[in-house]
Amino acid sequence: MSDTFGYLNLILQGAIVTVELTIMGSILALIVxxxxxxxxxxxxxxxxxxxxxxxxxxxxxxIFVQLFFVYFVLPIMGISLTPLQAGVLGLGLNVGAYGAEVVRGAILAIGREQYEACVALNLSRWQCMRRVILPQALLLMLPTFGNNAIELLKATSVVSLISLADMTFQAQVVRSQTGSTFMPFVTILVLYFVFAGLITLGVRALERRMARGLDGVRV
Structure with missing residues (x-):
């Protein structure tokens, strides 16, 4: 029994790394x-x-090649990163590329009358984007951003390839030490599902909150 708790503790330590990767990678992806x-x-x-x-x-x-490039090739160019930094950079840039198309699509989906209203109110291009277009576009982006965050969460498993001790890495360690496949991989399967559910609930709550104030930004 003590061995079981010890192995579960090992996987939970990996879960902390996975959460760190997901949060930091999502922040980078959102900015990019x-x-x-x-x-x-x-x-x-x-x-x-x-x-x-x-x-x-x-x-x-x-994404495998991108991650390997960041971790193994950049040091040749004089840029050395820890496994965690490499994981965040690789995942953030990859998911950020998909998120960029979400941003573009949401902005273009805003009706032309909104832009015309900005012109009528003598708002600059930046004021129009910041005060009128982006608040409305962000509500359109949120569901897909939530999906992207979940995809980033699941993609964190690839960092085990650069020896970063995330959940998948730790599950593989437990499997090699115990010979059991069922316990470690069912555990991380449940943890991934729980984390994805928390992301979904958070995005939906934010979406409802933003929707309530949407009428206030329309012109």
Whole structure:
């Protein structure tokens, strides 16, 4: 029994790493998504081209290769990262590329009359985006952002390939030490499901809260 609790404690330690990866990776992905998404609708060709290149590169290449590049190739260029830093950077940039298209699509989905109203009120382009367009677009983004966060949570399992002791890594350790496959992998299966459920509940709560105040930002 004590051995079982010891192995469960090992997996829970990995769960903490998974949560850290998910939170930090999601924050990075959100920042990058807005930067690249706004870049995609910029009036400047160079900005649009740069944002498009980033998005297509990270959507068009394997996350495994991206992670290996960040952890094994960047040190050759003089940029050394810890496994946690490499995991956050790799996951954040990958998921951020998908999030950028969500941002772009939501902005373009706002009716033209909203932009015309901004012009009528003599709002600058930045004021229009910040006060009118983005508050409405964010409500459209939230469900997909929630899905992206869950995908990032599940993708954290790949960091075990760079020896970061997340849940999947620890489950593999327990399997190798005990010879049991059922206990460690059922445990992390349940933990992934619980974490994904918490993300879903959080996003839905935020969506309801924002929806209540949406009428206040329309012009």
């Amino acid at each position: 998504a807005f930067l690249a998404g706004l870049g995609r609708v910029s009036r400047y060709f160079a900005v649009r081209a740069l944002a498009t290149t980033y998005i297509e590169f990270f959507r068009g290449t394997s």
